[in-house]
Amino acid sequence: MKPVSVFVCQSCGSQSPKWLGRCPGCGEWNSLVEEAAAPSPGRRGRAASSRAVSLADVRPPEGSRLATGNAEVDRVLGGGLFPGGVVLVGGDPGVGKTTLVLQILGHLALERDVLYATGEESLEQVASRASRLGVRAPRLHLLAETSVEGVLEEADRLAPAVLGVDSIQTAATAGLASAPGSLSQVRDSAARLIEAGKQRGMPVLLVGHITKEGLIAGPKALEHMVDAVLYLEGERYRHLKVLRAQKNRFGATSELALLEMTASGLVAVENPSAALLADRPLGVAGTVIGVAVQGTRPLLVEIQALTSASAFGLSKRMSAGLDRNRVQLLSAVLERALHITLGDRDLFVNVVGGIELEEPALDLPLCLAVASAFFGKPLPQDLAAFGEVGLAGEVRGVGSVSERVREASALGFSRGILPASDLERLKEKVPGSKLHPVRSLAEAAEILFP
Known part of the structure; x- marks a missing residue:
């Protein structure tokens, strides 16, 4: 006789005839819930057949x-x-x-x-x-x-x-x-x-x-x-x-x-970048503008960093809006590339506006914000940056260069730090923009922290 109830995992859908503390399908604990067993479908006849149609005969609904x-x-x-x-x-x-x-x-x-x-x-x-x-x-x-x-x-x-x-x-x-x-x-x-x-x-x-x-x-x-x-x-x-x-x-x-x-x-x-930068502080160390791309839209966000001496010798890394593991990784890269010590300092990172972003193009502005906070030197007010940073401290291209540069220029950011490979792919120059191509974090530091 078939069981009148089964235990179904609410995470993966696996079934068991008896309750188990751990799902054998996905490994989740306490996820099996008793449910009534589905009735047997019995023997099914052959379903009504359908005929294939040529792609040329199918018209997508235009403008609907x-x-x-x-x-x-x-x-x-x-x-x-x-x-x-x-x-x-x-x-x-x-x-x-x-x-x-x-x-x-x-x-x-x-x-x-x-x-x-x-x-x-x-x-x-x-x-x-x-x-x-x-x-x-x-x-x-x-x-x-x-x-x-x-x-x-x-x-x-x-x-x-x-x-x-x-x-x-x-x-x-x-x-x-x-x-x-x-x-x-x-x-x-x-x-x-x-x-x-x-x-x-x-x-x-x-x-x-x-x-x-x-x-x-x-x-x-x-x-x-x-x-x-x-x-x-x-x-x-x-x-x-x-x-x-x-x-x-x-x-x-x-x-x-x-x-x-x-x-x-x-x-x-209507203008998310302007809204996120509305109350941006000027002349303050540890803040920089990063240029991300979400879907088809370039988005300017303010990245803030704060460093302080660790109270008990065990440094903390806290992040809001960016992946915490990425912040830890880049802080180690920054120590090696700029020959600074962050191991005895707490590091706090924030993306203003409460939004969460995961784009690699924010690696470079994050590193610049941390360096600015460490040296106590504000970055230029008209500066925006983007680029991916590797473990060797190299700055890699991220694509969508023209869109990023145009969006930054439209909001009054005339200076930019970007990967050298991206500048080579830039098809048209944006009037009034002064772009600084870099191939490593060390080159970016030489420009901004001479």
């Missing part, structure tokens, strides 16, 4: 993307919502996921029918939030429902142009006895909604919770099933939020948009 009403969100999506595309929006609790989705659906409902299914708020709560955000769209239909079958039945009745579900962790299908939010429920609920969106050519917006590790709750396969994964980042009490594309089948990945939380909702910041 739906604008969200927010130019920055459209940029991250690659131009708007694609017909039949499924977008998963994740983020910390209270960061603004529901606000963003409700604003998008409210704009789309000005010209078409839109269905918003919520399993976390009552209809009165949603209406109150919409009133606060200034969303007044009679064609926006609200549904308080957690059953996927109920949502799809209402979608059949209304035939909406767009469907929003908040959240996928509260959705459940009647065919499974497990609780909402379990791995099998999240996976099957998402599969039903994705299938409905593809068949109808209807964009679907799914809101997803994230775990304490910063990953979207549920099976990792959920991110592979959808067409785009957007993360809304930002500290709860900061007014600036970052919308980042982790995956996008219809646009550039790692695209970034800066949004400002206001009383009327999330508003696009």
Whole structure:
């Protein structure tokens, strides 16, 4: 007799007939949860066959993307919502996921029918939030429902142009006895909604919770099933939020948009670089402007560094916005290249604005900020830098040179420290810019700390 229940790992989906402290599939501890065993599918007949179609006979839908009403969100999506595309929006609790989705659906409902299914708020709560955000769209239909079958039945009745579900962790299908939010429920609920969106050519917006590790709750396969994964980042009490594309089948990945939380909702910041540099201190040691590229957009950020004597002889390395291991590695490279001692000093690094960046092009500005803090010598106010730094202290090229130089020049940074190989690839000179090519950290130090 087959077991009536199985234990399913909430991390990888492995099944076990009995409870185990550690999942045999992925090695996670205490991740197995008891769920009802799925009924046997039995013998299946041959599925209806489909015929292959020549690529020349398939016409992509030109100009059919739906604008969200927010130019920055459209940029991250690659131009708007694609017909039949499924977008998963994740983020910390209270960061603004529901606000963003409700604003998008409210704009789309000005010209078409839109269905918003919520399993976390009552209809009165949603209406109150919409009133606060200034969303007044009679064609926006609200549904308080957690059953996927109920949502799809209402979608059949209304035939909406767009469907929003908040959240996928509260959705459940009647065919499974497990609780909402379990791995099998999240996976099957998402599969039903994705299938409905593809068949109808209807964009679907799914809101997803994230775990304490910063990953979207549920099976990792959920991110592979959808067409785009957007993360809304930002500290709860900061007014600036970052919308980042982790995956996008219809646009550039790692695209970034800066949004400002206001009383009327999330508003696009048209010039993110200028916003991040608005309160920049001048004439202070340990600060420098780095030029990163996020997706297709160059972004200027202020990198700050502070060094102080270690209190107990054991130095600390703390970082906000940059990878801490990268900071430790570059501090060791800096010691060797410039013949300075940082082992007896604490090092603190910060990217102003609360955004997190991982681009190697910020290696050089980080090293310059640490050197400036160590020597106590401010860097020129009109200086910007970019470049990757290797273990031997060499400065390597990073690409997108023209875009970086033009963005820095447009914001008044006329001097630049950049890799020599990138300067050789620069196709056109930017008027008014004085660029200093370097091949190593030692050359950069000779220019800035003679």
